[in-house]
Amino acid sequence: MELTRGKEKWVALAFMAPALLLVAMVSIYPIFVAVNWSLYETSYVQAVRYVGLDNFVALFTSENGVRNMVNSAVYVFSSILLVIPVSVLLAVLLNLKLRFRMLFRTMIILPWVISQTVTALLWKWMINANYGPITYMLEQIAGIKTDLLSTSPGANLSLIIANVWNTFPLALVLVLAALQTIPSELYEAGRVDGASGWKSFFHITLPLIRPTIMVAIITLSLEYFNMVTLIYVFTGGGPFSATETLSLRAFKEGFDYWNVALGSAFSVILFIFNILLSLIYIRLLRGRAH
Amino acid sequence: MQHLTARAKATAYTILILFSAFALVPILWAFGTSLKPENHILQYPPSWLPAEFTWNHYYNVLFRSNFPTYFLNSVMVTAISIVVSLFIASHAAYAASRFRFKGMNLLLFLILMTSMIPGIAVLIPLYLISVKVGIYDTFLVMILIYTAWRTPMLTWVLKGFFDAIPREIEEAAKVDGCSPWRAFYQLILPVSQPGLAASALLSAVYVWNDFLVAFSFTTKDDLRLLSVGLYNYITQYGINWGQLMAAVIISILPVVALFIGLQSKFVDGLSVGAVKG
Numbered sequence: 001m002e003l004t005r006g007k008e009k010w011v012a013l014a015f016m017a018p019a020l021l022l023v024a025m026v027s028i029y030p031i032f033v034a035v036n037w038s039l040y041e042t043s044y045v046q047a048v049r050y051v052g053l054d055n056f057v058a059l060f061t062s063e064n065g066v067r068n069m070v071n072s073a074v075y076v077f078s079s080i081l082l083v084i085p086v087s088v089l090l091a092v093l094l095n096l097k098l099r100f101r102m103l104f105r106t107m108i109i110l111p112w113v114i115s116q117t118v119t120a121l122l123w124k125w126m127i128n129a130n131y132g133p134i135t136y137m138l139e140q141i142a143g144i145k146t147d148l149l150s151t152s153p154g155a156n157l158s159l160i161i162a163n164v165w166n167t168f169p170l171a172l173v174l175v176l177a178a179l180q181t182i183p184s185e186l187y188e189a190g191r192v193d194g195a196s197g198w199k200s201f202f203h204i205t206l207p208l209i210r211p212t213i214m215v216a217i218i219t220l221s222l223e224y225f226n227m228v229t230l231i232y233v234f235t236g237g238g239p240f241s242a243t244e245t246l247s248l249r250a251f252k253e254g255f256d257y258w259n260v261a262l263g264s265a266f267s268v269i270l271f272i273f274n275i276l277l278s279l280i281y282i283r284l285l286r287g288r289a290h
Numbered sequence: 291m292q293h294l295t296a297r298a299k300a301t302a303y304t305i306l307i308l309f310s311a312f313a314l315v316p317i318l319w320a321f322g323t324s325l326k327p328e329n330h331i332l333q334y335p336p337s338w339l340p341a342e343f344t345w346n347h348y349y350n351v352l353f354r355s356n357f358p359t360y361f362l363n364s365v366m367v368t369a370i371s372i373v374v375s376l377f378i379a380s381h382a383a384y385a386a387s388r389f390r391f392k393g394m395n396l397l398l399f400l401i402l403m404t405s406m407i408p409g410i411a412v413l414i415p416l417y418l419i420s421v422k423v424g425i426y427d428t429f430l431v432m433i434l435i436y437t438a439w440r441t442p443m444l445t446w447v448l449k450g451f452f453d454a455i456p457r458e459i460e461e462a463a464k465v466d467g468c469s470p471w472r473a474f475y476q477l478i479l480p481v482s483q484p485g486l487a488a489s490a491l492l493s494a495v496y497v498w499n500d501f502l503v504a505f506s507f508t509t510k511d512d513l514r515l516l517s518v519g520l521y522n523y524i525t526q527y528g529i530n531w532g533q534l535m536a537a538v539i540i541s542i543l544p545v546v547a548l549f550i551g552l553q554s555k556f557v558d559g560l561s562v563g564a565v566k567g
Contacts, residue, residue, distance in 0.1 A: 115499030
């Protein structure tokens with residue numbers, strides 16, 4: 001295409017300007033503000049003194065900081081480990097020519113439009129220690145009535161299940177879209193060679209949807225890693241800090257404890273992690289396009 | 291793949307039914323609760339079907355609380371944010387799709403790059419900035435943030451749609467003396483409506499569902515959005531679960547209705563957004 005010159009160049013810039021101005025104000029400038037604040041010791045919103053990387057050192061060496069990282073890792077990995085196999089299985093089933101498959105698809109991916117706030121409230125009520133139906137079912141199985149949110153494994157498990165409930169539709173829809181692009185001739189050719197059922201899944205389907213699964217893993221990892229609302233409303237990070245992830249800590253330091261410097265340091269760490277994962281994501285997409 | 295044995299079919303249906311139940315039960319349980327009188331809600335073992343029905347919780351939420359205000363606030367903030375971000379993103383996307391000059395790619399990259407910045411990383415600085423500028427605790431600050439956060443994704447998706455529209459349309463118009471502005475408004479935008487609708491839908495659900503911005507940037511009760519109104523129920527001593535679940539059902543009604551009615555648009559928008567955003 002020919003280069004744009006003269007007056008048209010100004011038109012192009014005018015078209016771009018509002019978007020540039022907005023993201024500069026609301027995303028780019030604030031990141032620099034966060035980096036700047038993370039280098040100070042603060043009292044409320046006043047910088048007390050410059051401390052260099054002390055906040056980051058504190059973050060990586062304090063018992064709580066390490067626990068936040070471990071919690072984030074547990075949360076991201078467990079959720080992914082549950083979501084991916086479940087979505088692949090359901091996508092394969094929904095791709096079969098079964099009756100009612102549109103109805104099943106609608107019902108199964110419905111939780112995707114439910115907010116994290118509502119997800120947390122729904123599951124909080126399902127596992128309510130006094131009146132929850134899940135509490136009752138567990139009592140029938142285990143023989144004792146338990147408050148899931150009062151123990152670390154119980155709270156983590158409940159939180160992860162709620163998260164899986166809310167987010168697996170995203171992976172499912174992506175995988176289903178990928179499955180629909182696989183020509184049925186491939187399966188027929190496979191059958192001639194004796195590949196059917198599991199064999200055809202592992203030798204034909206899986207290799208073809210692997211790039212999509214990778215995209216889903218990275219998109220969801222980022223979402224889980226940055227997640228605040230679900231955890232804040234569901235467990236608040238408790239009991240003690242058993243479910244407090246890095247992102248939740250960033251939010252609480254800033255908005256619950258007014259510790260602007262430490263909150264900013266957590267934010268910067270989150271930002272760096274996001275950049276790294278996004279770069280991997282872009283490489284994957286490039287690889288797929290070629 | 292299509293020659294399933296009866297047993298394979300039965301297994302497939304069983305799994306699909308189990309997961310449909312997994313997906314629907316929390317919502318149905320909430321709906322059941324919202325229709326039960328207080329003494330049936332606070333009952334153990336819990337009963338699935340309400341023995342008596344009551345609309346009291348809905349009445350209280352709709353007529354004796356500020357919930358309708360929150361609902362209207364959410365409608366307004368969502369609508370304005372989406373219209374403004376579509377306006378801004380479609381202009382940027384058009385420029386990126388149709389004009390080539392040194393620096394254009396850099397400008398586009400700058401806009402798209404910001405989608406890598408997670409909201410939580412800029413929330414604290416945005417709070418400090420909004421207080422300084424004097425827009426903390428206003429609808430304006432929420433709309434600005436939502437608009438800015440949706441713009442990169444929308445720009446990328448819309449650029450894809452514009453790229454697919456043949457350039458000949460505008461070239462013919464240019465010969466007739468049509469300016470780039472008019473070509474955009476009168477030729478390109480009208481043809482891109484399906485693309486605009488799919489991406490607008492996803493962004494609308496995003497804004498409607500957000501909690502963090504609404505929670506962190508407002509304190510006045512009459513500025514609250516739905517999600518914050520819901521959250522406030524569980525911060526009170528002695529949670530009123532009947533009313534809370536009625537409020538939950540009211541708040542998810544619009545998105546669930548949109549989803550059921552326009553499911554294919556959601557699915558299209560989701561795949562496009564996730565692969566391209």
